[in-house]
Amino acid sequence: MGAQAAPLVMIVIFLPFVVAFSVYAIYHEVMEHPKALSVTKSALAGIGCLILVILSFAGVDYFRRRISGVTQYTFGHMASHYICLIRLQFTGRRMRNKLESDTIELREVQSRLILQRLRRNQSTIYGRDYNFKIMKTVEDFTKQHPLTRYSHYQSYLEQIVEGQENVLNVDSTVLLAITSGASGHSNMLPVLSHERTLHYRFGYAIVWRILHDNFSELKRLRKILRFAYVPRTKTIACGIPVGQQQPNVEYTLQMLSTPTKAFKITDDYSLLYIHLLFGLRDPNIGLIESGFASVLYTAMRALRNHWHDLVHDIETGTINCDIKLDTNLRKHLESLLFPDLNRASFLREEFDRGFDGIVSRIWPDLQCVLTVDSGSNDIYGRILKQHEFQGIIFYSALYSATEGLLGINLDPLSHNRHYLLIPRTVFYEFIPLEQSDEEQPSTLLLDEVEDGKDYELVVSNQSGLYRYRFGDVVRVVGFHNHCPLIEFLYRQGQFLNVRGEKTSEKAFYSALIHSARNWHGIKIIDYCCVESAVLEQVSNKSDLIDLPYYTVFLELENGHLICASQLDEIDKTLCKEFFVYETFRKKNNIAPMKVFIVKPGTFSEFRQFLRDTADISLNLYKTPRVLRRIDTVQFMLDHVDIRMHSL
Missing domain, CATH: 3.40.50.12780 (ANL, N-terminal domain)
Incomplete structure (x- = not known):
């Protein structure tokens, strides 16, 4: 724990004895006035004994839960972590029983x-x-x-x-x-x-109870690497802030690998870098958490692109000068770092080996990932499990x-x-x-x-x-x-609906995934769709007005090319799996869908485009599967890879 923690450890060890001595002294003082303070005497003695028992139990329990050899955090910080964890466990147990x-x-x-x-x-x-x-x-x-x-x-x-x-x-x-x-x-x-309180008590606290019941290592003082960001808000004339909801960070700040003051950083990329830096330096991470799998996907792309800088910072105990930080905040964060040559060397070797399975190699005690990977986030969850998070359990909790x-x-x-x-x-x-x-x-x-x-x-x-x-x-x-x-x-x-057929996101995504299984290892990074009536408002092509149809924008891994006949399989598979769509296609009421391959990195740029134009926080970002805004359709058309699309 480091030399600076030793005095605090001694205080915790001897505090019960100090309390016991104080109670003993008060007891003898009361004994001199037995008639006036007989009730107080008994009460103080009882309270003293209770405090002694509680503190003794807490001290033993703390040392039972701590991770030996941890040098990244002070004793005071870990004691706060312990208190936060105990409170969360207690609340979770009580709320789980109430839910039942x-x-x-x-x-x-x-x-x-x-x-x-x-x-x-x-x-x-x-x-x-x-x-x-x-x-x-x-x-x-x-x-x-x-x-x-x-x-x-x-x-x-x-x-x-x-x-x-x-x-x-x-x-x-x-x-x-x-x-x-x-x-x-x-x-x-x-x-x-009160809604935030409900979310903590009936959501996060119960989730932690469930985690503790299934992953015993999370009862120990392992840190959480949480990818959470500061929502953009503005205060209107009446004094009420307007923006996206803040995730439940405040209840568990002391349990995070990211320092508390880092959550003052409003630039998403800078905060992401700090999340990764302080997470990577800790080999004992027990849980990774993000609101959505899409957020975690963004974090892994950043790790792939910037691991050299991150490892250098761990090696030198500094923060890259290109990261946008307030001067005082930078000094504070760097004061929490120290050169860690062994950890930097280990990370460099692992990253050089490749990124498939990287998470379990650099955090061998990681128990699971807490994130939403259902619905529109299923595609991101699939990619992460196939690559960085091989063999790791994903828990879509709420x-x-x-x-x-x-x-x-x-x-x-x-x-x-x-x-x-x-x-x-x-x-x-x-x-x-x-x-x-x-x-x-x-x-x-x-x-x-x-x-x-x-x-x-x-x-x-x-x-x-x-x-x-x-x-x-x-x-x-x-x-x-x-x-x-x-x-x-x-x-x-999120329906596709050009003739009253109402093709749901789930139905389309199922057809897309089943079609991709025959693409010989070529994997989908992301996708979105637009109805022809919306497309007509952007494109001047005369053939857009004949019959309505779906247009699909696909990004493939590593910018792979794919032949038109393989892309046509999406339309055929959707007909097989969704009889309403098949009926309209057979009657020639809906034309075959058109599929455009977009350039590599398009959906990363699209994420930034939406955050800039719609002021969407990274915490809550979801790729819109059906485009309704004209500017988003134009964005996709501008990023079509001219080498290949089905027409």
């Missing part, structure tokens, strides 16, 4: 949740407009309040922006959160402070959105991404998928859904969205006690 009981008393929990929120907000502008006061039962609520979409709330959000209080919620809005815009456009939704925390994955060892819906965070309703085209269809409650059926999910959340249709389509895949387990299928805004 909630899934048994499902209807009661859901009913109590929505009725309490209606009562609490009945005096708001919205509550008066929709007469919350007369809604006494769940049936009253579902009959008297309409199903809503984002446009329903725009006038109320305008009032919030203008500084009006008590609009949607009696509690103050702490953030106007901008959604990721993966479905084609970004929305602005209110966020309350199903959440800007609208709220929705589900938790109880089985980190399973390849399935099944989420238990959390009864205490939002009020759920379900629209049978065959009725989702209706404006006001009937809905089912959480305990009324059927196994194997697909539904559009409807939520009433903490911040003032009621019976809100945000577009997620899920499949019920089983039950835990009485509560449904679901699989996320797609978001409705």
Whole structure:
């Protein structure tokens, strides 16, 4: 632990004895006044003994959990890590038990949740407009309040922006959160402070309980390499910040390999470099974490491109001068580094061996990766598992959105991404998928859904969205006690729909992956699609107006070329796997899809383009699978590799 930690270790060892001596002295002082302080005497003696026991146990437990030979962190820092870990374990155990009981008393929990929120907000502008006061039962609520979409709330959000209080919620809005815009456009939704607490207690804390139950090494004081970034926000006239939600970093800062003050860095690339630098110097990393697999993919690309600089910095105990850092912050971060020739030499040898399987070689005690690798992030998860993360378990722990925390994955060892819906965070309703085209269809409650059926999910959340249709389509895949387990299928805004066929992201991606299996080792880096009607607004080609069709933009690994007949397999496979699309193709109502190969690095540049033009934080970035914006379509057309595309 280093010489500077030795005095602190001695304090921890002898602190229980100091406390015991103090209690003994107080005891004898009290003994001189037995009549007046007899109760106090007993109380102090009891408290002293309790403190002695607690501190003794904590000291023993700390040394049991610590990693021997660690020199990168001070004792004080590791003691803070220990306290944070114990708090997280305690909260996780308590919340896991509460979740278990909630899934048994499902209807009661859901009913109590929505009725309490209606009562609490009945005096708001919205509550008066929709007469919350007369809604006494769940049936009253579902009959008297309409199903809503984002446009329903725009006038109320305008009032919030203008500084009006008590609009949607009696509690103050702490953030106007901008959604990721993966479905084609970004929305602005209110966020309350209590929502962040819910996300920690019923999300992250329970996840840690699950991790501890499955990976015993994570009970030890191993650091987390977390790729999290500072969201860009701006404060509007009413004093409310506007931007994307901050991930739950503050609760676990002392458990991270990245120093706390580094989270003041607003430049994403600079912070990414610091994440990698401080992570690489620690060989005992136990967990790697990122919001989405796409974020982790970006980090691995940066590692491939800049490992020479990173190893040099570890070798010299400095930070590359090209990294944009405030002078004082740079001095602080460099004060935490020291030249580590052995670690630098080891890393250099491993990187020279290649990047396939690199993660388990440089962090041999890594237990798993905590990231979302389902839905639109599946393609990034596949690439990472095939290369840098060979043999590493990926745990897609949470199903959440800007609208709220929705589900938790109880089985980190399973390849399935099944989420238990959390009864205490939002009020759920379900629209049978065959009725989702209706404006006001009937809905089912959480305990009324059927196994194997697909539904559009409807939520009433903490911040003032009621019976809100945000577009997620899920499949019920089983039950835990009485509560449904679901699989996320797609978001409705990501349809390809030129003739009413509604090809989902899941259906298209399945056809794409199955087609690529016959491409003789050529791998897909990323993709997106656009409908011909949108393409016509950019292209002047006359042949675009004959029949509608899909256009696909593909980036292949290492800029490989591929013949047109192989690309045509995507259209044929989609016909085989999705009979609705096949029907329209056979009737000649939809023309064959066109596939364009884009230049290497296009989707990395596209990520930066979207962050610059839509102000999207790297934390929440998702590649839009269906392009709706004209500028994004033009971007892709400008990056087409002229050597090969199917026409």
